[in-house]
Amino acid sequence: MKTNCSFTEVDRLMKSLELAIYVPIFVCGLVLNILALVVFCFLLRKWTESTIYMTNLALLDLLLLLLLPFKMHATIHHWEAQHRFLCSFLESLYFVGMYGSIYTIACIAMDRWVAICHPFRAKQLRSRRAALGTCILVWVVVLGGTSPIYSFRTAGNGSFHCFHGFSEKGWRPDVISCLLGFGFVGPALVLVVCSAQSIRTLGQSGKESHKNRACVRIIYSSLCAFLVPFTPSHLGILLQFLVRQDVIQDCMAKTNISLFLQVAMSLANITCCLDALCYYFITREVRTSKQTFTFRRSRSISQRRATTSTSEL
Template identity: 65%
Template sequence: FSQQVDVAMTSNCSFNETDHLMQTLELLIYVPVFFFGLVLNAAALLVFCVFLRKWTESTIYMTSLALMDLLLLFPLPFKMHAAQHRWPAGLQPLCSVLESLYFVGIYGSIYTITCIAVDRWVAICHPFKAKQLRSPRAALAACAAVWLLVVAAIAPTMYRFRDGGHADFHCFHGFSPKGWRPAVIACVQVFGFLLPAAAVVCCSAQTIWTLQRSGQRSAQSRACVKIIYSSLSAFLLPFTPSHIAIFLQFLVRLIEDCGHQARISLFIQLALCLSNVTCCLDALCYYFIAHEVRSTKHLRASVMGLRRATSSTSEL
């Protein structure tokens, strides 16, 4: 989430202290996030593309997610520079490209994680249909659709939401008023977060319920449930505060009290900054998801056996 915070919310309020504090916090957060995120995601791609000989649904989704995270990490050095320095007006096209890449990485990650949750739900909750619905080709088509959808939705809009001019500017800051129209914010909130979050939460909850209902109390079942909880936390913790912050930024433009504006501005910028930790959280989830893949085959067989027994009993 780019820090598109309109620092000068009103002409009578000053946010110099907030901006100075955030410049320090950004460096403390972005530097380790960039380093660890780059190393972990590059290592994940190396494992998926070189060492693993067989492409499965999970490895395809995780490869796409790693690419999305690397796309998100690429603009971070430019964000750190833009927070400290103003850019000449001639660099506005470059800024729009970097902002587009940043948002594509964020929302591409959100939808890829949604695909992983749905794929897990199909494998565990609908084991009979999984053979027809799940395949490496279907996973590859889903990832390609996510890339095309996110690029088509974000890339054209970034150029329209930044006002051209001849003055120096801060990249990743200061969308034009067109970027804060109610229709735009509603689309970002609903299609960018609420619908994917609802799908992830519902699929995760039903998967956990199915595992517990199956009567499996093995270490594999317990580990799978823990992995689902971890994946759900890794999705909600970075993205929920940042989208709340976007909504608050939309509302704060109507607030006239400078004290409230300063506090909300600090929360907005800090929440958007911390959302970049998702690159590291996703990389840590790769190991757990890979472990889950090995357990899912046995769990799906157990669920299928339970449902066959239930079906036979109901026919008596």
């Protein structure tokens, strides 16, 4: 039996709460991701598999961030009926940024796993071309996967709330199963399993080198950037799906779930700031390897010169 619940108080609270969440994330995330692109593209001048994945992640984060002003506007204002297609387009791009970030973080974990746990096969499996191809594939997959969003809004002449209130099509069991399975659970399992095996392999190596510590930091920062923002939001989606299926019927529970889902989805955007941890450790790793290469090269040249001078004597 369905009960009529009022979500007026939740909507009123979220109008101020979303703005308080979005504004700091937008400012902080924009600065950090632009700086990351500048560093990767202009300062490091060394394209590795890691920097290619991180550049792709920064681009996806920027896409997500640039849509936050539209979300902030939609939080306060209703949109006219003629803007439904524009709304669906923006919603689609928003989820491209979100799930593109999820898949890219999972790809980074797999790349690290191959490099650490299978160092001999890594020479065949890892390359800059493979990393670039993987990033392109991520874009193709998420663009195709978010295309059904255009059918989630019902036609009508009245105003509507963009980024909110999908029709029943968006809450069908097959849609939510694909979203949770392929959009979160699958990538999360890949991330956790690859990360755990990589950390165990580094621990069993018995070497407490700077490079090993840097790898562990990158792995933990990837776990943080994935699990902290995306676990609560997808738990909220699952709970809201149970509400839509009338599995949860208590009015107070419905209200709390609605509030939890909206707060969790708002906080999920913090991934744009948490990814900066990955950027920082990757940058340190690339710079360290570059300095090590330069040192070894200069030492080799010095030794050759010394050998040449000795032979001349």
